[in-house]
Amino acid sequence: MADKILNKLYIKIWRQKNSKSQGAFETYELENVSQGSSFLEMLDILNDQLIREGNDPVAFDHDCREGICGMCSLYINGEAHGPDTEITTCQLHMRKFNEGETITIEPWRAGAFPVIKDLIVNRNAFEEIQQAGGYVSVGTGGVPDGNAIPIGQDDAEEAMDAAACIGCGACVATCKNSSAMLFVSAKVSQFAKLPQGKVEGKRRAKAMVSKMDELGFGGCTNTGACEIACPKAISISNIARLNREYLCAKLAD
Amino acid sequence: MSSFMKSSIGKKFFMSVTGLFLITFICVHLSLNLLLIFDDSGDLFNMAAHFMATNPAIKIMEPVLALGFLVHIIWSFVITLENRKARPISYNSGDKVLSPIAPSKNMLILGGLVLAFLVMHIAQFWWKFKITHEGLTAVHVMQSGVSVEMENAYAVVAGLFKSSALYCIIYIVASGLLGLHISHGFWSALHTIGWNNQIWRKRLEVAARILAWVIAVGFAIIPLYFMIKF
Ligand code: HEM
Numbered sequence: 449m450a451d452k453i454l455n456k457l458y459i460k461i462w463r464q465k466n467s468k469s470q471g472a473f474e475t476y477e478l479e480n481v482s483q484g485s486s487f488l489e490m491l492d493i494l495n496d497q498l499i500r501e502g503n504d505p506v507a508f509d510h511d512c513r514e515g516i517c518g519m520c521s522l523y524i525n526g527e528a529h530g531p532d533t534e535i536t537t538c539q540l541h542m543r544k545f546n547e548g549e550t551i552t553i554e555p556w557r558a559g560a561f562p563v564i565k566d567l568i569v570n571r572n573a574f575e576e577i578q579q580a581g582g583y584v585s586v587g588t589g590g591v592p593d594g595n596a597i598p599i600g601q602d603d604a605e606e607a608m609d610a611a612a613c614i615g616c617g618a619c620v621a622t623c624k625n626s627s628a629m630l631f632v633s634a635k636v637s638q639f640a641k642l643p644q645g646k647v648e649g650k651r652r653a654k655a656m657v658s659k660m661d662e663l664g665f666g667g668c669t670n671t672g673a674c675e676i677a678c679p680k681a682i683s684i685s686n687i688a689r690l691n692r693e694y695l696c697a698k699l700a701d
Numbered sequence: 702m703s704s705f706m707k708s709s710i711g712k713k714f715f716m717s718v719t720g721l722f723l724i725t726f727i728c729v730h731l732s733l734n735l736l737l738i739f740d741d742s743g744d745l746f747n748m749a750a751h752f753m754a755t756n757p758a759i760k761i762m763e764p765v766l767a768l769g770f771l772v773h774i775i776w777s778f779v780i781t782l783e784n785r786k787a788r789p790i791s792y793n794s795g796d797k798v799l800s801p802i803a804p805s806k807n808m809l810i811l812g813g814l815v816l817a818f819l820v821m822h823i824a825q826f827w828w829k830f831k832i833t834h835e836g837l838t839a840v841h842v843m844q845s846g847v848s849v850e851m852e853n854a855y856a857v858v859a860g861l862f863k864s865s866a867l868y869c870i871i872y873i874v875a876s877g878l879l880g881l882h883i884s885h886g887f888w889s890a891l892h893t894i895g896w897n898n899q900i901w902r903k904r905l906e907v908a909a910r911i912l913a914w915v916i917a918v919g920f921a922i923i924p925l926y927f928m929i930k931f
Contacts, residue, residue, distance in 0.1 A: 696895075
């Protein structure tokens with residue numbers, strides 16, 4: 449079955465020259481977009497049109513285009529990664545949009561994620577949080593024999609679920625407080641559940657939370673919006689675990 | 702300790718602990734207030750009020766309760782304003798993930814309305830009972846065979862509800878607002894102190910909803926009773 453063609457779309461995009469300049473919305477008309485094309489392909493078509501007209505193409509982040517690298521972002525029609533569940537923007541397809549629709553595309557909005565150009569934001573804040581403690585520095589030896597370190601199935605599953613975080617920032621973009629708690633809680637949980645990670649658990653929770661606060665992310669108010677927006681469906685149970693880890697660590701001080 | 706108080710989780714911890722403390726108070730308050738509708742002579746309610754007013758443990762708890770309210774209210778403004786600052790530019794296309802009327806998104810507004818109600822409520826009752834004694838008459842109630850003289854608090858409360866449908870409605874609306882605040886607040890407070898996981902999540906959310914309904918309906922039923930019966 450051939451894909452339907454959207455004869456006309458109105459693409460309302462945030463344009464901003466650089467981090468210093470004032471940005472503004474710009475609306476472009478786009479014709480003949482197949483519903484089978486991906487959202488980023490649609491932007492490629494738009495950019496092709498802009499370049500042919502002698503205009504500056506829209507800058508947006510993308511890399512693997514298969515939902516695992518965490519590069520793509522975009523706040524589309526009021527939702528991080530657009531109107532579909534458990535996907536990144538590169539996995540979004542134009543079949544989610546209708547003929548004649550105006551599609552509003554904005555960069556992630558957070559003080560800690562400043563806009564670099566158009567739709568690209570600087571997510572170095574996540575790197576800084578990771579550098580504060582999102583690693584294991586104790587010697588864990590070589591690859592252990594299977595079953596040499598017994599780890600319960602539930603623990604392994606929960607650690608893996610948390611490790612699915614690709615650091616895209618949709619949680620920050622969606623949270624009304626621009627809080628990074630879901631990200632930090634995933635990074636803390638993936639270690640907290642495993643014996644190699646537990647050793648530095650206290651230090652890690654304290655260091656990562658304090659970095660998160662320092663970088664200007666807001667606090668968590670448990671609205672749960674982040675887990676709905678998360679392309680990897682990371683659960684806010686991780687946030688409860690982070691709270692637990694952090695409070696126990698502080699208690700031991 | 703100071704780094705804990707300044708951290709985002711630390712601030713939230715105080716919101717949670719004070720919130721849970723306020724919920725405990727609200728439950729005690731509700732159970733005593735319900736005596737208003739179980740005895741139209743007012744003796745039961747007056748005995749309870751007399752007991753609370755003369756009990757030394759309650760005397761100690763009164764300033765603690767005031768402190769709990771103050772910390773909860775001051776912190777709520779500090780946290781909410783700080784959180785707003787984390788997003789200097791807001792979205793043009795809004796938020797499609799959560800409904801704009803979700804209690805979790807409107808805790809300061811709900812709390813603020815409850816606060817406005819509290820000011821009125823304290824002026825109407827607490828202020829009169831403790832400070833001015835305006836409109837309070839003495840009654841004699843038989844307690845274990847002895848006639849005890851006490852203040853007729855029942856007459857003041859029942860008098861207000863019998864005389865003004867407007868006040869009844871204000872009290873009913875406030876009960877609903879408090880219920881909404883708690884429908885998010887109860888499970889959120891436990892989540893904040895780390896008491897949550899995949900399994901407990903649903904239990905806590907259901908418990909919060911039940912608690913919210915009990916508190917909202919429990920408080921609303923009192924003015925309703927006086928509106929309908931008298
Ligand atoms: C008897 C009255 C009240 C009760 C029982 C109550 C209870 C609670 C509870 C249990 C929480 C959850 C704490 C958490 O999420 O960790 C909460 C949060 C909150 N309360 Fe109250 N509260 C009351 C009055 C107020 C008042 C008067 C205000 C403000 C003017 C207020 C503002 C807030 C705000 C803004 C939050 C959200 C804080 C956050 O999510 O970070 N509350 N309340």
